[in-house]
Amino acid sequence: MVSVIATLRHHTDEVSCCAFSPSLLATSSGDKTLRVYSAADFSELPFSPLSGHGYGVHCCRFSSCGGFLLSCSTDGSVIVWSSGTGEVTAVLQHPGRSPLRVCALAPDSSLLLAGACDGTVALWDFSSKTLRRCSAASEASVVACCFSPCGQMFVTGCTHGDLKLWDTDISLLHALRDAHDLGVTCCSFAPQFKIGDDGCCVEFRLASCGQDSQLKIWIVSQREGAACAMKLLHTLTSQSAPVLSCAFSSDGDLVVSGSVDKSVAIYDATLGALLYTLKQHDRYVTAVALSPTMPWIATGSMDKTVNVWRIERDGVSRTGRNLPGHSRLLVADWSEEDVQTWLCEEGLQELVSIFKANNIDGAELSQLDKETASELGIESVGLRGRLLRKIEALKAEQSGSEAPDEFLCPITRELMKDPVIAADGYSYERESIESWIRGKNKTSPMTNLPLQTTLLTPNRSLKTAITRWKSSQ
Incomplete structure (x- = not known):
């Protein structure tokens, strides 16, 4: 069962993007603003709306810990906001001043990526806010991008319909031409991954959608010492017009998409089966997002509204x-x-x-x-x-x-007391991951891939959630 629990009507132009952190919901719009709401009752925060862009805002994203909110715009800039105060902490300008259509942050918040209308992608070091590289990624506008869960690679999608897989030096790992006829519109990695029995291959799931009215789920595989590969797993065609946005649930079991046909589709990501079709918006559904901690879906539309839905999986397991x-x-x-x-x-x-x-x-x-x-x-x-x-x-x-499984350290399988985020984007008990690294293990305990850095970031939002859960027991 899926039901609307809130309708937000504060934007004065089309809603372009929605994003959840563990405690907040952010929305962006062609009206040049972002709005920020409490995820507890969906009341707008006192410092909202956020105004700083000179033109419409195309994309907004939270950092994994929820401390920062990113936005990019036709004005060619990425603005980094403090999620707690709404203050601007940095403004990053695309070197060519090209309009930016999409932005993404690596799971460990080490890198910030933005895709531009001139076909380039710009990559910044997030901690120092310095530009690492700006490179051509396509002959067409880059309108979609996302990092893999391990943070070692990212995908771009363009208006010509190509999907390309890159490493963090912006070296091409794999190219898939005409993945979507008439153009890609969005892409999203599932948070989970699979390690092969031999321990040498890692598989990720990627969702992409496009102007061909299709949502596709791909298996992206990376084998040690070999080239990356992409294999089509499902082609989902329940929506009758271009699909503009897609996102996975935090457990990777659901994938949600929004379409020009004004509908929202919810699928079983493993089976590729349609579970629900939601029709509440009056115009194109341009944005979908799923909460990492609650059974909520946010959908934004050209009708200027954002609907928040609660999904109840009766008789369905936690996964x-x-x-x-x-x-x-x-x-x-x-x-x-x-x-x-x-x-x-x-x-x-x-x-x-x-x-x-x-x-x-x-x-x-x-x-x-x-x-x-x-x-x-x-x-x-x-x-x-x-x-x-x-x-x-x-x-x-x-x-x-x-x-809950996410409260347990992946190394010890014990409840975490001092969770930290490692370079692979996963949270561990500080003592356990420090011991792992001291033992000359420079690879991720979860992916077996090399850790780009041994820097550990406190996961305060997770620590708060664990404390809250313990007090309720």
């Missing part, structure tokens, strides 16, 4: 999948057959024979740890890791008192 019949039982009460069925549902079919031979039922599954998995003869490190993560997620689905 968005329908709970199978046996999942209504506690894990400890599962039979051996229930466990084997669950393994198949989770894509772990290769473990069924091992579990069957060892008579693993629900009680033993719930107690399974790294040592037990090794004793069972599961030799693949990647396969063991996948199994243990899915067991933890399963137990969290069945116990409301268990800490």
Whole structure:
């Protein structure tokens, strides 16, 4: 079930973009302003609207910790605002003064990227606000860009319809011509990724949409020592006119798109199945955004309004999948057959024979740890890791008192006390990641890719969320 919980009518021109932080919602408009709302009750903050651009604002984005808000405009500038006060902390001008259509910030907030109408992309070091490089990315306007979850690469989309994958030195890794006929309009990476069983390949999911009225989901793969590749996973065609915006949910299970046909489509990102079609706007839906912490979707339109929707997944698990019949039982009460069925549902079919031979039922599954998995003869490190993560997620689905997975350090799987953001964009317990780095591990614990820097940024918003959760238990 999806329902409108707020309609915001403060802009005087079309809404161009929406963005959530854990505690705020920001919107931008052709009226040259940004507006900032509390995500608690969607009341406008005292310092809103933000006025600083000379022309219409095309895009707005929050930093991952929520401390900064970025905006870019036809005036050729990116303005960095303090999310707490609304004050301008920096103004970055495109070297060629070309109008900027889109901007993005790396997950670790180390790099700021902007795409321009002259076909170039400008890349700044975010901490020093100095320009690293401005390079040609296309013969057409760059209207879409986003960083991968690891922050090691980014994608651009242009009005000619091409998608291109780049590293952070703006060296081309892969080019896909005519990904969307008549032009790309938006692109977005899912926050999650998959590591191959051999530990040498990382796969990301990318959504893109365009003037061809299609939303596409791609698998972007990067193998150590080999070229990057892009493979089409789904082509979604439920909307009847150009699709202008797209975004993944924070758990990666949903992908949402807005269209010229005035509709918002919500899909199961894994199956490519249409779940809901929302029709509340009077004109083109130009922007969609999903909250990283709450079941909310914001949609902006040329009708000058922003709708905030609540999505309730009745009978749906925390990760968005329908709970199978046996999942209504506690894990400890599962039979051996229930466990084997669950393994198949989770894509772990290769473990069924091992579990069957060892008579693993629900009680033993719930107690399974790294040592037990090794004793069972599961030799693949990647396969063991996948199994243990899915067991933890399963137990969290069945116990409301268990800490949400995002509150647990990926290294120790324990509740974080002092979370910090590493260069891969993921949050870790400070002591654990510092110990990891001191042990000469210069790669990400999550992606196995090299860490560009060992700098750690306090994740204050996550620490606050953990404290709030602990007090409610």
